[in-house]
Amino acid sequence: MKRAMGALALGVMLALTFLSGALAGSFDADDSVLRLVNKEHKIAAKYQPDLVKPNVPTNRKDQAEYVYMRPVAAQALENLFAAAKEQGYTLLAVSGYRSYQTQKANYDRKVKKSGARQTTVAPPGASEHQLGLAMDLVCDSYRYLNTKPLMETKEFQWLYENCYKYGFAVRYQPGWIKITGFSTEAWHFRYLGVAHASALTWLNVPYETYVEKAQLLPEYVIQRGNAYLLYGLINNALNGDGAVFQEMRDLPAASTEEMKRNIQSMTARFLPEGVTLEMALYNKVP
Numbered sequence: 001m002k003r004a005m006g007a008l009a010l011g012v013m014l015a016l017t018f019l020s021g022a023l024a025g026s027f028d029a030d031d032s033v034l035r036l037v038n039k040e041h042k043i044a045a046k047y048q049p050d051l052v053k054p055n056v057p058t059n060r061k062d063q064a065e066y067v068y069m070r071p072v073a074a075q076a077l078e079n080l081f082a083a084a085k086e087q088g089y090t091l092l093a094v095s096g097y098r099s100y101q102t103q104k105a106n107y108d109r110k111v112k113k114s115g116a117r118q119t120t121v122a123p124p125g126a127s128e129h130q131l132g133l134a135m136d137l138v139c140d141s142y143r144y145l146n147t148k149p150l151m152e153t154k155e156f157q158w159l160y161e162n163c164y165k166y167g168f169a170v171r172y173q174p175g176w177i178k179i180t181g182f183s184t185e186a187w188h189f190r191y192l193g194v195a196h197a198s199a200l201t202w203l204n205v206p207y208e209t210y211v212e213k214a215q216l217l218p219e220y221v222i223q224r225g226n227a228y229l230l231y232g233l234i235n236n237a238l239n240g241d242g243a244v245f246q247e248m249r250d251l252p253a254a255s256t257e258e259m260k261r262n263i264q265s266m267t268a269r270f271l272p273e274g275v276t277l278e279m280a281l282y283n284k285v286p
């Protein structure tokens with residue numbers, strides 16, 4: 001019996017790996033801030049976002065040419081750097097947007113050196129960097145892309161506790177390789193907006209696991225849901241009985257008014273102590 005259960009769990013785990021199959025709406029469109037990208041969900045080779053250069057310090061001068069992002073993410077990155085600075089921490093940008101062709105060149109080089117089974121450099125189309133929504137960061141006290149020493153810096157300890165407030169999530173964490181397909185990368189931050197980055201960070205799961213449930217929600221909840229609502233619903237789906245999650249899916253939402261009401265009434269159920277409905281609706285996260 002025990003072995004059968006183990007085999008079943010393994011089967012479920014394998015089935016969930018990379019979240020194979022078609023994705024819904026916001027998680028599938030290349031120009032969506034929520035686009036899920038991995039080895040199973042690649043971006044079109046021709047996709048190129050609008051880009052700007054965020055006004056932030058880089059590790060080396062020559063890297064300034066490689067830190068472009070989509071405007072919404074660039075603005076959020078500037079806010080994140082400014083907040084870090086206020087605490088006395090200097091963050092440094094290393095690598096932002098990468099085209100399909102650049103990623104292909106990086107990948108080919110890596111495979112030539114380390115073989116096809118390497119899990120550090122993404123194949124072309126499978127890198128979040130092509131979205132213009134990811135940035136690799138280091139900091140003043142440690143300037144290399146090495147997970148352990150980076151995570152020990154005070155800058156990164158602050159980053160890990162605060163980046164979601166600015167819309168960023170840590171995408172590749174220890175123990176997640178079976179689901180994400182990539183080794184741990186302490187330096188890789190993905191912009192998702194405050195609501196989803198917060199919910200994802202509080203749940204402490206890979207984005208693949210999050211999207212598997214989130215994509216079942218109505219599109220208006222995904223677009224307009226706040227951090228508390230998204231966290232509450234997806235937590236209920238992943239760790240609870242799924243009843244509230246199902247209730248949200250079943251609520252009639254024929255008009256904008258109805259959608260607004262649904263979001264308010266459901267959010268009210270998930271308010272942590274000290275957070276008012278108004279704070280929640282404006283994504284004022286602690």
Ligand SMILES: [Zn+2]
Pocket residue numbers: 129134135136185187188189
């Ligand atoms: Zn990266």
